[in-house]
Amino acid sequence: MISVEEATRLVLGTVRPVPTETIALTAATGRVVQAPLYADRDFPPFDRVAMDGIALAYGAVVAGQTDFPIEATQLAGAPPQPLHNPRAAVEIMTGAMLPPGADTVVRYEDIIFHEEAGQRIARVQVPPPAAGHNVHRQAADRQQGDLLLPIGTRLGPAEIAVAATVGAAVVVVARALRVAVVSTGDELVELDQAPLPYQIRRSNAYMVQAALQETGAVGEIFHFNDDQDALRQGLPPLLADFDALVLSGGVSKGQADFLPGVLRELGVEQLFHEVQQRPGKPFWFGQQAGGAVVFALPGNPVSTFVNFYQYVRPWLRQCQQPQATPPQPMALLAATFTFKPRMTHFLPVRLEASPYGHLLAHPQPAGGSGDLASLLQCDGFLRLPAQQEYFPAGDAFPLVRFRDGH
Template sequence: MTTVEEAEKLVLAQTRDYGTQSLPFEQALGYVLAEDLKADRDLPPFNRVTMDGIAIKYAALENSIHIFRIKATQAAGDEPVQINEEDDCIEIMTGAVLPASVDTVIRYEDVEIIAGSASLYTRDIKKGQNLHLQGVDKKQNDVIASSGQLVIPAIISVAASVGKTHLLVKKMPRVVVISSGDELVDVDETPLPYQIRKSNSYTVKAVLKLHGIDADILHIPDEPTVTKEKIQYCLQNYDVLLLSGGISMGKFDYVPQALEESQVEKLVHKVAQRPGKPFWFGRHKNGALVFAFPGNPVATFMCLHRYFLTWLNATLGLPSKEPTYAILGKDFTFQPALQYYLQVKLISNEQGQLIAMPVEGNGSGDFANLADTEAFLELPLEKNNFKVGEVFKVWKFNHDF
C-alpha cells in the first residue's frame, strides 16, 4: 500500500503550466501574478502631510519666530499654496501636498489659533516632521509586487494605486467535480429513508471557490455505460477531474473500471491513511488529471486538502508553505497501522503555543464535525498511542475566511 509521502510525491510529479490570462484587477483575487507590478511614479508621489495642523518654514523658528499669520487653508487634493514671508503659515490637512515654500508641519495640538494667527505651544519641533517624503516608499519603476505572488486584497490595493487596470495572472485549471451514486438526491429534494442529499460536490466547489477556481458540477448514476461516457467527456473538456465516491470495492463502484477503459493511467490507488484510504490518482494520455476521493464526506474533505490543494499550489508556483505544528492537547489512541488525520480544534495558550484538541467523531461519514473543527492533525503510522505534549503536523482547513 502506498504511503502518504509516496502518494504526495507522485501527485506533485504531475504539476502543469496552464498559461496566463489578463483579468480586470478587481477580478484577480485568488489568482497568482504572472508579472511584476511596478510603480508608475514615486510612492508617495509628493511630499505628503501626515498630520492636520500648520505648515511653516523651519528657518522661522531658528529666527525666534513663534507666531504665524495664516495665509490660507489647504486640503488634501488642493493645489499647493505658497508663502512669501517667513512668519506666514498655511493651515494644512492630512494627505495634502506640502508646498515647496515650507518644510515642516506642526500639529493642531501644538498650536493655538486665534483671529487668523497661530501661536506655538511647544518649542520641541524638528525640521521636516509630520511628513511622508516623496519616493521614500518606492521610486518610479521599482517593483512593488513580484510575479508569483498570490493576489490578495493588498495586491488589489497596490494595482489600483499604480493604475494597473488589468493583471496578468496564471490560468487556473478547468475543474469538474463529479459525484456518483444512486443514493444521492438533489439538495432541494426530500430524501427517502435510504437516500441522502448531495453535499460533497458543493463542499468541494466551495473550497475551490476560496482558491480562485469556479468548478463545474456533474453527477453520474450507478450505471457503467453512463459512467464511462461521462468520464470520457470530462477528460476531453477539463484539465482536472475531482471525483467523490465510486472508487472502493463495492459491486456498483464503476469508476475505476471506467477510468481504466478511458486510458487513464493509475498512479496511486489505496494509501495507508485514514480517512481516505481508497484515494485514487491518475493521468490521462492528453494530460488531464484525475483525483478520485472516497465518497465519505470527511475523507473527501481531507484528501482534497492533503493532495489536490497541495498540487494546485505547486502548479501555480506558489512557494511551499512552512508546515504548521501543534501540541496534542489530549491523549489519543489509534490502532490500525495507518497515518491518521485527527480532527482538532486549535487554541493558543498563554505561552503562545498552538494546542490541538481532538474532536472525536463517528468515522469518515461524520461530516457534522467539520463545522466544529479547524484542522487535521497528522498522526504518523509508526505509532498507535499519542500523548499529551507531543508535537505533530497540522493541516488547517477552516482558516481561509
C-alpha cells in the first residue's frame, strides 16, 4: 500500500496537455490561455492625464507664475490641443492625452478660476511638487511588445481586462476537460425514484459533477449496476471519449467489486490500488495507453469527497496549467486531535479566520466515511501526516479546502 504523497505523485505524473480552442473573450472567464498575449501598445499608450484640472508647462510654475489663462478645453477621447503659449494652460479631463507643450497637471481641487476681460484664468493654489505631476506617463506600466499573459495564465477579471485592452476579442485557451462520472452499485436508484427500504438514491455522481463544474471541467453522468458484462460493454466508449473517468464504488474487497478486474481487462494499466489514508483507502488509479485516466474512488461519500479534492482536482488543474505549482494552503488545528493508525488522516474541519491573520481549523469528525451530512458543516480537510499520532492544537497542517472563504 502506497503513501498519499506517492499516490499524488503518480496521479500528477499522468497529467497531459489539453487541446486548444479559440473562443470569445466574453466566454473565457476562468479559462487558461494557450497563446501568449503581448502589449500591442505601451501601457498607457500616451501621456495620460490622471486628474481633471489644467495642463501646463512646469517651467512656468518654477518661474513663480500662479495665474494661467485657459487657451482651450480638452475632453477625454478628443484629439489633443497643443499648448501654444508656455505661460498658458489647457483645461483638461482625466483620460485625455496630455497636450503637446504641457508636462504637468494641476487638479481642480488645487486651483480657483476667475475671469479677466473675458479671459478665463486659473489661479494655482497648491503648486504641483514636480514636473509630470498627475500625468500617467506613456509606457510607465508596460512597453509595447511586453509579454502580458504568458501561456498557462488563468483568465480572471484582471486578465480579461488586460486582454480587452490589447484588443483580444477572441483568445486561444485550453478546452475544458471532459470527465465521465460513473456511479456503480446495485443499491443505488435515480434521484427522482422512491428507494426500496434497502436502497438509496445516487448522490456521489451529482456531488462529483458539481465539484467538476466548480473546477471548470464538464462532467457527464453514467451509471452501471454491479454487473461485469455491463461494465465490459459500457466502459470502452467512455475511455475513448473522455479525458478522465471518475468512478465511485466497486473498488473494495466485496464480491461485487468488479471494477479493478474489468479495468485491467480493458487495457487500463493499474498505477496503484489502495492508499495509506483514512478515509478513502480503497482508491484505484490507472491509465489507458494514449487514452483516459481512471480515478476509481471508493463509494462512501466522504471517501469520494476526500479523494476528489486530494487527487482529481489537482490533476484537472495541472492538465490546464502544467507550469503552475500552486502554494499549499495551511491552517492551524484549533483543538488537539489524536489519530493512531499509521495512515494519513483527512480530518474534516470548519474554518475560521482569526483576527490575527491565521486560518483556524476546527475538527468536525464525521460519523464514519458514510456520514455525508457531516460535510455540510465543513469547509475542507486537514491532511494529518501518517507518521504522527498526536496533533497538538496550534500546529499548522496542509489544508485541502472545498468551500470558499471570501
